[in-house]
Amino acid sequence: MSVSTAAADQSLCTPLPVLGRDVTVPLVTGGEVTYAALDYAASAPALQRVWDDVAAYAPYYGSVHRGAGYLSQLSTDLFENARRTVAEFLGCRAGDQVVFTRSTTDSLNLLARAIPAGCQVFVFETEHHASLLPWQHAHVTYLDAPRTPGQAVEILERALADRDPYGPALVCVTGASNVTGELWPVRELAAAAHAHGARIVLDAAQLAPHHPVSVTDLDVDWIAFSGHKLYAPFGSGVLAGRADWLQAAEPYLAGGGASRRVTRREDGGVAVEWHETAARHEAGSPNVIGAYAIAAACKALTEAGWDTLVAREQHLIAKVRAGLAEVPEVRVLSLFGDDAPRVGVLSFVVDGWNSSHFAAALSAEYGIGVRDGLFCAHPLVRTLLGSDPGTQGECGAPEAAPGEKSLNAIRVSFGAGTPDEHVDRFVNAVWELVRDGAKWQYRTEEGRCVPAV
DSSP states (O other): HHHHHHHHHHHTTTOOOOOTOOOEEOOTTSEEEEOOBBBBBOOOOOOHHHHHHHHHHHGGOOOOOOOOOOOHHHHHHHHHHHHHHHHHHHHHOOEEEEESSSSSSHHOOOHHHSTTTTTTEEETTTTTTHHHHHTTTSSEEEOOOOSSSHHHHHHHHHHHHHSSSTTTTEEEESSBTTTBBBBHHHHHHHHHHHHTTOOOEOOOOTTTTTTTTOOOTTTTTTEEEGGGTTTSSSSOOEEESHHHHHHSOOSSSSSSEEEEEEEEEESSSSSEOSSSSSSGOOOOOOOOOHHHHHHHHHHHHHHHOOHHHHHHHHHHHHHHHHHTTTTTTTTOOOOOEEEHHHHHEEEEEETOHHHHHHHHHHHHHHHHEEEEEEOOOHHHHHHTTTTTTOOOOSSSSSSTTSSSSSOOOOEEETTTTTOOOHHHHHHHHHHHHHHHHHHEEEEEETTTEEEOO
């Protein structure tokens, strides 16, 4: 290998600094090991850059939009600058609004409250519950799981062709599955929606931390994502996109900040004039630190360079897939097939193992944190496992003892802060557990598989 090639490979394999990268955890078999955080799809660790930026601002924290003092003015400027940074990160159009929320779930529930009366909503059964469930009070069409990206477009086009052509319609779709990591054909789905007079909202919770996401380039109407998956775990999220439905809707929450003017009426009641800006749906004191953290993460990822970040993640994905392929007992779950493009999220099952037992052994014996369960995407996981749709299951581990069959899977996920060593340790641990079995005894306690003590 030439010196230049070696240097390029070394650059490719350098993770971004994150909090917790040096944390050690005890092993049930004795000793300690550096924790391998491989549950990024649930919550990614904070980038060190994000933490440092927040720490530098924290002494200057003040009330937003409500104070004349220097710290309040500073915090207000910081909050609104964060909004502009996010808009730039998402490639928002002129006139689009960026609303700060608590999470992707909160963002999509906000939009569900803002859709016009009579709106028809179309959503695939493969969605995370955050985008599957908020539409309960609308006329919802749930679409069957497709088996190819092209089939997803065909299913949507057929459903839209049968709708009322004169009423409002909305399509909700994920950008990357939180179960399989597979990328969805967002541009094509957006084109199909718009061709039939519908709008589309993109759940980018699993896409935004791994790939550049642009409202303009993808031609979607809204994007929703969470800070805690974007290396900014301070309880904030974003809904960004077209302003008209948001301006026409009643505020998501009623209170200070959302109201422009409140007066008493002659009949003794109260008359309210609501803001038409993003503030309309941001009642109460906003999460300034959460918004600032998201903006800091947007800047850090952009400055690191998406080409480098994506190439490095694909390097890690290839490692995991190659390692799991060497274990015949492992079955990786997929909708679109083994060759489908994906982000750093993979779910699998192991023949002869209860998934909760396997995940518990990875943690207790190897210091590896993964997720087991149905990943708040029950219909999708049941489809992938080929189980009866009526079979009971939970987001976490069901009540199943080690060795018993369980309706759940194991998910490994990683990102910009994951070192190669964590992935190598995970692949080796899977191989050793399948070959040799667990070194410790486990039991079920309150729905979780834990080491027996």
